[in-house]
Amino acid sequence: MKRLLPLLAISVMFAADTPKKAPANEPLVPPGVEVDEHTLEVLKRILAVGPYEVPDLQLRRDTAYAKTPVDYEPYGKIKPYKEHFLEQMQYWGPGRAIPEPEDVRTVKIGFIGPIMSTVSVATGGASHEESMGIKMLQGARLAIEEANARGGYLRRKIPFELVVTNDNGLWGSSGNEIVNFAYKDHVWAILGTIDSANSHIAIRVALKAEVVVMNTGDTDPTYIETNIPWTMRCIGDDRQMGYLMVDYMIRKMDYKRIAIIRSSNRYGRFGVREIKDSARRLGRPVVIEMAYQLGKDDYSLQIDRIAEVRPDVIVHWGDAREAAIILRQLRERGMTQPFLTSDRAVSKEFLKLAGPYADGVIAGYPWNPDSNNPRLAEFRERFRKRFNDEPDTYAAHAYDGMNMLIWAIQVAGLNRARIRDILATRVKPWPGVTGDIPFSAVLDDAGEVYLAKFEGGRWRYYSREDLQIPRGYIPPRERTARGLMNPAETR
Amino acid sequence: MKPFAACLLFITLGSALAAEPGAEKLPYVYTKWKQFTVKDGLPDDHIFAVKSDGDRIWVGTENGLALIDKKTAKVVKVWTEKDGLPWRAVTGIDVDPKTGDVWLALFGGGLARLSGGRFDHWHQLNSGLVNDVVYGVAVENDNVWAATTAGASRYNTVTGEWTIFTEKNAPMEEIWNYGVHYRDGKVHLAVWGSGVLEYDVKENRWKDYLDPDGEMEIDLYRDDGIIHVITTGANYVDGVLWVSSYFGACRYDGRNWRGYYNMDSGLPSDFNNNLRARSGREAWFASDKGLGAIMDAETNTWVAYTRDPKSDSGKAVVMRDKTVLETVEMGLNLPHNFIIAVDVDDRDVFVGTAKGLAWGIGEGYYSGLRERPRMLAATRRDVK
Numbered sequence: 001m002k003r004l005l006p007l008l009a010i011s012v013m014f015a016a017d018t019p020k021k022a023p024a025n026e027p028l029v030p031p032g033v034e035v036d037e038h039t040l041e042v043l044k045r046i047l048a049v050g051p052y053e054v055p056d057l058q059l060r061r062d063t064a065y066a067k068t069p070v071d072y073e074p075y076g077k078i079k080p081y082k083e084h085f086l087e088q089m090q091y092w093g094p095g096r097a098i099p100e101p102e103d104v105r106t107v108k109i110g111f112i113g114p115i116m117s118t119v120s121v122a123t124g125g126a127s128h129e130e131s132m133g134i135k136m137l138q139g140a141r142l143a144i145e146e147a148n149a150r151g152g153y154l155r156r157k158i159p160f161e162l163v164v165t166n167d168n169g170l171w172g173s174s175g176n177e178i179v180n181f182a183y184k185d186h187v188w189a190i191l192g193t194i195d196s197a198n199s200h201i202a203i204r205v206a207l208k209a210e211v212v213v214m215n216t217g218d219t220d221p222t223y224i225e226t227n228i229p230w231t232m233r234c235i236g237d238d239r240q241m242g243y244l245m246v247d248y249m250i251r252k253m254d255y256k257r258i259a260i261i262r263s264s265n266r267y268g269r270f271g272v273r274e275i276k277d278s279a280r281r282l283g284r285p286v287v288i289e290m291a292y293q294l295g296k297d298d299y300s301l302q303i304d305r306i307a308e309v310r311p312d313v314i315v316h317w318g319d320a321r322e323a324a325i326i327l328r329q330l331r332e333r334g335m336t337q338p339f340l341t342s343d344r345a346v347s348k349e350f351l352k353l354a355g356p357y358a359d360g361v362i363a364g365y366p367w368n369p370d371s372n373n374p375r376l377a378e379f380r381e382r383f384r385k386r387f388n389d390e391p392d393t394y395a396a397h398a399y400d401g402m403n404m405l406i407w408a409i410q411v412a413g414l415n416r417a418r419i420r421d422i423l424a425t426r427v428k429p430w431p432g433v434t435g436d437i438p439f440s441a442v443l444d445d446a447g448e449v450y451l452a453k454f455e456g457g458r459w460r461y462y463s464r465e466d467l468q469i470p471r472g473y474i475p476p477r478e479r480t481a482r483g484l485m486n487p488a489e490t491r
Numbered sequence: 492m493k494p495f496a497a498c499l500l501f502i503t504l505g506s507a508l509a510a511e512p513g514a515e516k517l518p519y520v521y522t523k524w525k526q527f528t529v530k531d532g533l534p535d536d537h538i539f540a541v542k543s544d545g546d547r548i549w550v551g552t553e554n555g556l557a558l559i560d561k562k563t564a565k566v567v568k569v570w571t572e573k574d575g576l577p578w579r580a581v582t583g584i585d586v587d588p589k590t591g592d593v594w595l596a597l598f599g600g601g602l603a604r605l606s607g608g609r610f611d612h613w614h615q616l617n618s619g620l621v622n623d624v625v626y627g628v629a630v631e632n633d634n635v636w637a638a639t640t641a642g643a644s645r646y647n648t649v650t651g652e653w654t655i656f657t658e659k660n661a662p663m664e665e666i667w668n669y670g671v672h673y674r675d676g677k678v679h680l681a682v683w684g685s686g687v688l689e690y691d692v693k694e695n696r697w698k699d700y701l702d703p704d705g706e707m708e709i710d711l712y713r714d715d716g717i718i719h720v721i722t723t724g725a726n727y728v729d730g731v732l733w734v735s736s737y738f739g740a741c742r743y744d745g746r747n748w749r750g751y752y753n754m755d756s757g758l759p760s761d762f763n764n765n766l767r768a769r770s771g772r773e774a775w776f777a778s779d780k781g782l783g784a785i786m787d788a789e790t791n792t793w794v795a796y797t798r799d800p801k802s803d804s805g806k807a808v809v810m811r812d813k814t815v816l817e818t819v820e821m822g823l824n825l826p827h828n829f830i831i832a833v834d835v836d837d838r839d840v841f842v843g844t845a846k847g848l849a850w851g852i853g854e855g856y857y858s859g860l861r862e863r864p865r866m867l868a869a870t871r872r873d874v875k
């Protein structure tokens with residue numbers, strides 16, 4: 001894949017600037033960068049250590065991984081020998097002591113996303129994620145441009161630069177791109193990508209090269225289940241959306257026979273995993289799961305099989321196009337069961353292809369685009385003005401993720417390990433346009449997720465509380481510290 | 492001396508030794524260390540790979556390859572991109588025992604061979620190498636295996652034939668290969684998300700080792716199988732498979748599995764970048780908080796080596812399960828506690844850290860446990 005020319009978002013004010021070394025008596029954090037006492041203390045600690053020491057950063061500790069209700073826990077009747085992901089990973093290497101370089105003219109941040117059409121590994125034909133990737137790029141670019149309008153990297157008064165590359169998806173090319181970011185472009189952090197197989201490749205490379213990867217578009221739960229201290233994500237994942245959908249289907253609606261139809265790629269395979277497991281653990285195992293190859297037009301084989309088992313509800317996990325075609329084919333043969341699907345259906349493409357059948361469709365959704373958040377309204381306005389289009393999920397989360405990276409760079413300075421530390425130890429939720437983003441111990445977005453329902457000609461977004469969806473009991477203590485089968489903790 | 496009298500004397504002496512306070516069965520502890528950094532001629536302090544090769548030590552760094560002569564303990568040659576090294580970051584090294592060729596895994600640069608002073612280079616665009624991000628390399632007879640981020644590749648150096656192994660033709664649930672090792676007719680791939688895959692060269696057959704509980708967030712039982720599907724290294728020695736991961740470590744003797752965590756062993760951390768096994772009873776783990784060596788698998792006896800972050804000193808802690816048997820303070824041992832690579836020969840150990848290389852000199856090394864008095868703390872201060 002030919003690398004794209006770096007896309008500079010530099011206003012005219014920077015054109016004549018030369019790199020400036022920070023004066024010795026400058027404040028810890030440049031004026032204008034919001035920082036609370038906790039982050040300031042973290043900064044002092046990480047600035048104080050040499051290459052052989054690791055500061056005490058008061059690592060997060062969760063008591064329940066991913067806020068998992070006790071009745072959704074795997075092997076719930078057995079106390080496991082070990083629980084992972086409860087304690088935050090620390091970076092134990094020497095990177096914090098690397099001095100900020102002097103010969104820097106722009107502060108580069110890498111962007112990797114599916115922005116150009118290519119051959120898809122999943123379909124064997126045309127790729128299918130460009131519409132999402134382009135929105136993601138727009139959100140990231142807007143954040144960069146706005147940061148530069150505020151003065152760029154404030155310590156040096158030099159601009160941020162977005163180094164953009166396409167996520168080709170073939171033969172693990174995302175790994176090569178991360179290597180280029182780390183060793184050729186010398187980026188300070190990376191944002192991307194959407195396809196989970198490519199995301200996994202990217203973070204393994206970033207781990208070795210020691211650079212932060214902020215994910216804003218991959219909802220695969222296993223993305224952060226890797227113990228990589230350099231990996232973080234600012235979008236709700238399929239585990240959280242799956243829990244909410246199962247709570248809705250079983251705890252609220254009391255559906256007894258759940259059928260699944262999903263894409264055969266990694267997105268579909270891992271997307272439904274928590275739904276299947278949670279339904280089984282509630283005593284309502286999924287009655288059928290049918291996989292399909294992407295890009296097909298006829299799903300009658302899968303639908304025939306599903307019809308045979310007479311489901312109460314049908315869950316789809318895949319892209320917008322397939323969601324719409326399958327929905328249409330279900331309805332056209334008289335199957336009227338409720339249709340739940342993944343968040344990718346919340347798109348213009350789905351509505352166009354599904355037509356009138358879209359009415360009543362429910363999708364898990366990682367945020368609430370209808371919220372009264374003034375930051376969101378202002379973002380929308382600026383986005384429309386800049387791109388003459390509406391921002392979507394991918395644009396909004398990329399905007400948030402890029403702003404988090406920019407903030408961390410402003411606070412930490414040009415040092416990859418310190419940038420990681422500042423983001424990883426942030427206590428206050430990030431005030432994003434997509435809502436407040438609190439990190440879990442594994443640096444995943446632990447914020448609320450929603451159900452999107454298409455009704456009255458538009459998508460409406462409902463929280464758990466809005467729909468009064470019951471949830472299982474989330475115990476305050478980790479499993480290895482709990483008694484077995486304590487009735488108070490299993491109800 | 493009459494046989495009976497000799498036997499009596501032996502028993503008496505033996506009893507006296509056994510009764511000596513502080514004498515018990517303990518593992519060998521490395522107290523003599525050398526360190527190598529950029530100041531000593533390495534091209535970079537960030538060590539990704541190390542390989543002991545007779546009188547030579549090959550060192551792969553984030554920015555070049557180095558050769559150390561064991562006899563003189565000097566860095567005798569360095570290769571960077573300016574010197575023809577095809578790519579700066581060297582993440583794996585193996586040496587062909589028949590030809591002496593040095594094979595290099597290049598992190599984003601493909602595969603290289605140093606032979607006769609010349610580098611040959613294979614990458615995605617000129618060969619059957621499946622991806623240029625190569626984490627590990629292993630020589631198997633006439634074949635060279637490369638563990639890449641998008642599958643494994645096998646190159647036959649005689650016929651020039653390449654074979655690619657992915658989910659299409661091997662039991663890889665995921666294709667993200669991390670480590671590769673060959674010994675005794677078996678190739679082992681440590682695959683991120685797919686446990687360990689074993690390839691029997693003679694039988695041309697694959698076997699997979701997966702976490703039996705199938706869950707990412709827990710290990711249900713410690714000894715029920717491989718501890719996690721995310722693995723970083725696998726070594727097969729004496730019919731024993733050793734595995735490292737970011738979630739602990741484990742050992743399989745062909746019949747029983749045993750898991751190791753920081754909470755129940757001398758493993759310094761559950762985050763392990765790699766490992767090297769010396770035998771079926773002894774293996775060395777490259778963790779992010781120090782170097783952990785299980786010296787006697789049968790008794791779960793470990794030695795954990797760490798550097799004091801505030802001084803040029805280090806220590807070794809001997810543990811059985813989680814009980815400390817002995818603490819040996821010494822001069823500087825490891826240049827840094829973040830360990831990335833490790834190799835051993837019959838006597839010595841070579842440790843690649845994020846800030847330099849350590850060479851542990853095993854004078855008087857013995858395998859397993861031996862009855863010896865405990866070493867007094869701070870009595871051994873062998874410094875470079």
